[in-house]
Amino acid sequence: MTLRTLAAACGAALCAQFAISPVASAADAPSRWVSTWGTALQSIPQQANLPPLYRAPVVAGRTVRQIVYPTLAGNSVRIHLSNEYGKTPLVIEALRIARSTGGAAQSSGAVTVTFGGKQRATVPPGGELDSDAVSLDIVAGAPYAISSYMGADQQFVAWHRVSSQVNYVSLPGNHADDSMAGAFHQRFTQVAWVTGLSVEAPSSAAIAAIGDSITDGMRSSLNENHRWPDAFARRLAREGDRSTAVVNLGISGNRLLNDSPCYGDALVKRFGRDVLERPGVKTAILLIGINDINFSSTPARAGLDCDSPHTSVTAADLIAGYQRVIAEAHRRGVRVFGATLTPASLPPQRESIRLAVNQWIRTSRELDGMIDFDAALRDPAQPDRLRRGFDSGDQIHPSDAGYAAMAEAIPLDAVVNSTRK
Template sequence: MTLRTLAAACGAALLAQFAVTPAALAADTPTHWVATWATALQSIPQQANLPPLYRAPEVAGRTVRQIVYPTLSGSTVRIHLSNEYGKTPLVIQELRIARSAGGAAAQANGGAKVTFGGKVSVIVPPGGELDSDAVEFDIVAGAPYAISSYMGADQRLVAWHRVSNQVNYVSLPGNHADDAMGGAFAQRFTQFAWVTGLSVEAPSAAAIAAIGDSITDGMRSSLNENHRWPDAFARRLARSGDRSTAVVNLGISGNRLLSDSPCYGDALAKRFGRDVLERPGVKTAILLIGINDINFSSMPPRAGLDCDYPHTTVSAADLIAGYKRVIAEAHRHGVRVFGATLTPASLPPQRESIRSAVNQWIRMAGAFDAVVDFDAALRDPAQPARLQRGYDSGDHIHPSDAGYAAMAEAIPLDAVANSTRK
């Protein structure tokens, strides 16, 4: 059970109004949970006249149905909710999980109601997060599941995972959490919200957390097809016979190692504890981050919403110092970190020299527990600063589906096996 920041966020008078209390949740604490699906949140810029990409759907008094793909099977599940960036309580009046039947539809009579301290409704305080009660419900790795939340009458969407590469749904007004048909879900959106984790009780299993920027997030991979490199790696593990290791994706498009952003989330060095170390069952993290730190210093400031702010200049030494802090934090919690080399991005010479120096350090310094050479897997042998044509999605930065698959193949399975053993 996690109920971080609850007391700090609320006074005793407000806490007394909540639908569920820490004591109620602590009564149900199963033995060994492992994350089977997860996502990382970022705040939505709160200003007038936002560009369409940053306009949140209306969710008050409606049902939000999100489609997730677990990577580890189990028969007992719990759902993690986050109000990390909320300034007001997050109110969910009913939450259900069911096997997806495609699109917004869910399998009839096959779902389960999710409770919190035995109650159907839950209020998560500003800055807080918590896990549901354990639910007896079969989860099959690789299958899609619909998580439906009937939202409070005044609920607003103030945080999300912006690039989900997955179509999710908002209903017409009313409680449609138990609807099998998708007809009431008239609005589509391609973000995740509030539901930031799914875990199963699995005493002999472990999870790998993939964390980084848009290349881990799967930017420009095929919509609804699960072609991000962590997806492909989860399938590779299953093909190898390893069905006890989950892979969860905690990438955020635009994210940086050292700097926060108004659009692209907290700096990875700051969010690593929350997004990786607090995930149940995580034994290993694969870290791919730094290309935006290198690039954003050269992006011109924009009027209105400047997502690249601050335009911080970084050196290879700055990035290396940031990696060392993340590694040290992980090791203090018994988590191993694999360092992934920065992939080719057709950078100008000065920025390319930083990328090359960082990659040389990742490969040679011995600071990481293992190295994943994504750069070598994707680069054009004739032009090493560029992606191979077949691995380029077209913007010369983000891989194609084939490129993401090649990244998954580059991860050393023997190092993974050693890192996830108890």
């Protein structure tokens, strides 16, 4: 349990009610555990008449089965739960993990996950909790089903909205042990509560990819793991690297400098929570800023305005934000590779901001390294646009081929050596 979780629990005079996992205590050596999969949460807008895109499934008294793909192998795993945006305790009556066998099906003999020796997990509002260590062979790149039987009053209040992965909700009841998919009638494409897996791997380390929808994999193929961090993890494996994990912490719509009612906290605010508090992270790849540039010019909407506030930014504003992130990372011994902003068919004024930011990323001595995603994706004849084969069709988000090209553009030796220092 982190200090933030403990403070949240004790501040509500509820310490005695919350399970404290012995493996997550302050005395536990943090180098034992390395993140193998993760995601970043965003709050769900809380207002009447939400568009269907923001309406969460009913999960109270039902079983939620979520499919995750670890990027680092191990034989001891623990699961991280978050109630970051909750106003009431998060209650999970039972939690299981098993190898996924396709769709909502899983292998028989799902492993029971405990918290301080108890099956029931209760996480205070704003808190988070690590499970006890679970003995289970984790194979990098293989799918695992995490099934949580939710409390009778549990609701969705936060999620990772664009998971590019189909997950499942059951009929009422505890179906966490079900190997067949029959009870799981409802599908959804978000992730909730489970925000991290870590394996016991003291000689390994993790790279955190953090940014907006281009890191999140927006418009990549559903259920295919074609986001650029996925492709980068596969590249590492092809090169024989079995000791470096890649954890995707992008949020679609996210901005560097401003919070959003739909797209999560500003990256300068969430960086500590989403990157620096994850076990084993040694390097961050930072790709953020195109939404800061664009949302100043999107029209205000009545009702739910996800792009609010429509704040204008300059290149100097964005650079100052990067400098904040870099300083915070360096204080914690984490290195930061800056990635150039990719082409987005911007009008001249906004394009000039993108180019100025990219020039700073390419030449700044404040970063620990640079990844030129812009050069990898741009059309040589029209450098303000994506190359045709790399464009998913909206002139902003790469296609599967474009995401693969991004992974190949990463200077492998530089990034891995940085992670090993």
